[in-house]
Amino acid sequence: MLSPFGADKTMTAVLSNQADIGFMGSESSIYTYNEGANDYVVNFAQLTQRAGNFLVSREPIEDFSWEDLKGKSVLGGRKGGMPEMVFEYILKQNGIDPQKDLAIDQSIDFGSTAAAFSGGQGDFTVEFEPGATTLESSGKGYVVASLGKESGYVPYTAFSAKKSYIEKHPDVIQSFTNALQKGMDYVNSHTPEEISKVIQPQFKENDLDTITTIVSRYYEQKTWKEDLIFNQDSFELLQDILEDADELDSRTPYGDLVTTEFAKKAVK
Incomplete structure (x- = not known):
């Protein structure tokens, strides 16, 4: 099992046959397809349907409005990355110009924004977990908005494999998808507290209360799908976001780029 950091590195591992199956943002499959790859990557199981990041403020804000970001500085993500594209898409949907109405700092490494924010940089920061909860628990930040709720049902992560691999090994893909669906069934039939106790050994750096807070936050906004079927409306919304960010030529x-055959069979 390889654990490359970032969709670009995961895609490289799949295309170079270092990995048979990749877990990454679905935008990578679109980029690769448009670049003319013959044996392109196909998404066969969608895992999350919400962006998993949150807008964190330095001060608590009651009745937050996106207008509150005007004239402020925000620690964002790299250009062309899904966190930043989703953030800017939300801004535009709320009448905010990302280039003119606020200052978005894209110079800080993805994993270092929470530390930079704690150190005094930015009025707001866009954080995944556990960064958002860590900032809150330390009294250095306050979650004021969920990008996942605001952006709608975006196919944020999915499992995929090269077209040729799926054609040659449908039994492997089906078995893998069946196992994923069992995991989804468990998530959707247990409480955040129960889920947190099961996954705690995988996150030894966080205590149970922190993990429960994180899982509850994702659970309440329906981050995970009930099934793994990658629907077309979500795929088109993803392309809307890419177009809006000028990252999609066609x-x-x-x-x-999507097959629902295996996910549909996995649903009991």
């Missing part, structure tokens, strides 16, 4: 066909 739209790609859903039928080429």
